[in-house]
Amino acid sequence: MKAPDPITVKEPIDLFKEKAAEYSKVCQVLVNCGIIAYKKFDVDSSMFHPMYKKEHDVRYDSPFEPMFKWLLEYENYPCLYRWKVIPPYDGEKIKNAVMSQSEKGFNVPYVDTNAETETDTLYIGKVQFCIWGRQIEHLGYHKQNKSHHGLHLHEWVKDMNLKMELQVFVFPKECIPLIETFEHEFAKEYRPLIGSHK
Numbered sequence: 001m002k003a004p005d006p007i008t009v010k011e012p013i014d015l016f017k018e019k020a021a022e023y024s025k026v027c028q029v030l031v032n033c034g035i036i037a038y039k040k041f042d043v044d045s046s047m048f049h050p051m052y053k054k055e056h057d058v059r060y061d062s063p064f065e066p067m068f069k070w071l072l073e074y075e076n077y078p079c080l081y082r083w084k085v086i087p088p089y090d091g092e093k094i095k096n097a098v099m100s101q102s103e104k105g106f107n108v109p110y111v112d113t114n115a116e117t118e119t120d121t122l123y124i125g126k127v128q129f130c131i132w133g134r135q136i137e138h139l140g141y142h143k144q145n146k147s148h149h150g151l152h153l154h155e156w157v158k159d160m161n162l163k164m165e166l167q168v169f170v171f172p173k174e175c176i177p178l179i180e181t182f183e184h185e186f187a188k189e190y191r192p193l194i195g196s197h198k
Contacts, residue, residue, distance in 0.1 A: 007127040022177065023103040032141040033077040038079060038182070041067045044163040048154050052141045058083040059132065064139075064196045071132035071168065078179045080186055083151065091117025091193055097156040098194055099140050107149045110196040121152045121190040122164065123151055124197070131168060150195065 010018070041081035052058040059068040085094070095111050102108045109123065127134045136142050140154030157164075171179060 008161050012037055012061065026178050029172050033172065035169050035171055037074060037108050037168075038105075039070055041166045042163070042166075043067075044145075045158045045161050048139075048158055050196060052139070053154065058136060058139060058141045063152060067135075067166070070133055071135060073134055074168075074170045075130050077131075078128050078176045080126050080132065080169045080171070080179065080183055081135075082124050082167040082186065082190060082192075084165040084167060085120050086165060086194070087120070089160070089162060091119065092185050094122065094193055097160065098151065101152050101155050104155070106152045106155065108152060109149065109194050112196070115193065116191060117193065119191045121192040123184060123194045124187045124190060124192045125195070126179050129180060131170075135166065138170055142172075144178075163193070 047063050049056075052061070052064075058064050059072070084188040095113065095115075095117065097112075098108050101109050102111075123138070125134065125138075134150075137148045137150035138153060140150070142150070143146045171182070175182070184197050187195070
């Protein structure tokens with residue numbers, strides 16, 4: 001019986017050079033072309049309603065319909081997004097509200113109880129595709145709501161009378177290999193209240 005051919009792997013130095021060249025091309029696309037699209041959406045506590053957890057599809061009902069119409073246009077592109085909180089707000093109360101959802105069995109992002117609260121960024125995230133689906137999870141209107149990882153805004157935002165802004169940045173498809181790196185850079189700059197970007 002013939003022995004299998006040995007697996008060939010690149011030398012580490014060659015692998016580093018190859019990846020550096022690959023990522024350099026991605027960065028050059030952004031330098032030359034920039035991002036594909038950018039949009040901001042106002043979201044406040046008055047927009048949340050129990051009907052979106054049951055009979056109504058949040059994508060096709062006012063006041064969320066314009067937002068989802070735009071997001072659906074870019075469902076096949078990598079995106080970065082930032083949930084921003086509009087003053088006045090209490091950062092400590094927001095962190096406690098998200099942690100309390102975890103105690104109720106919801107799958108929420110990590111909350112660093114020692115992190116600073118003097119920031120207007122609630123959360124920063126990324127997707128390789130399906131930006132609209134990710135925002136349904138954050139709003140708290142996914143069909144399997146508790147099991148999906150997200151902010152679950154529906155569960156706590158009304159109690160705080162919050163006004164927010166969702167900012168979405170659409171990247172060229174070539175940027176998928178570096179979208180996580182861009183997310184980390186974004187998080188270092190804006191220091192979100194919720195989430196871990198180590």
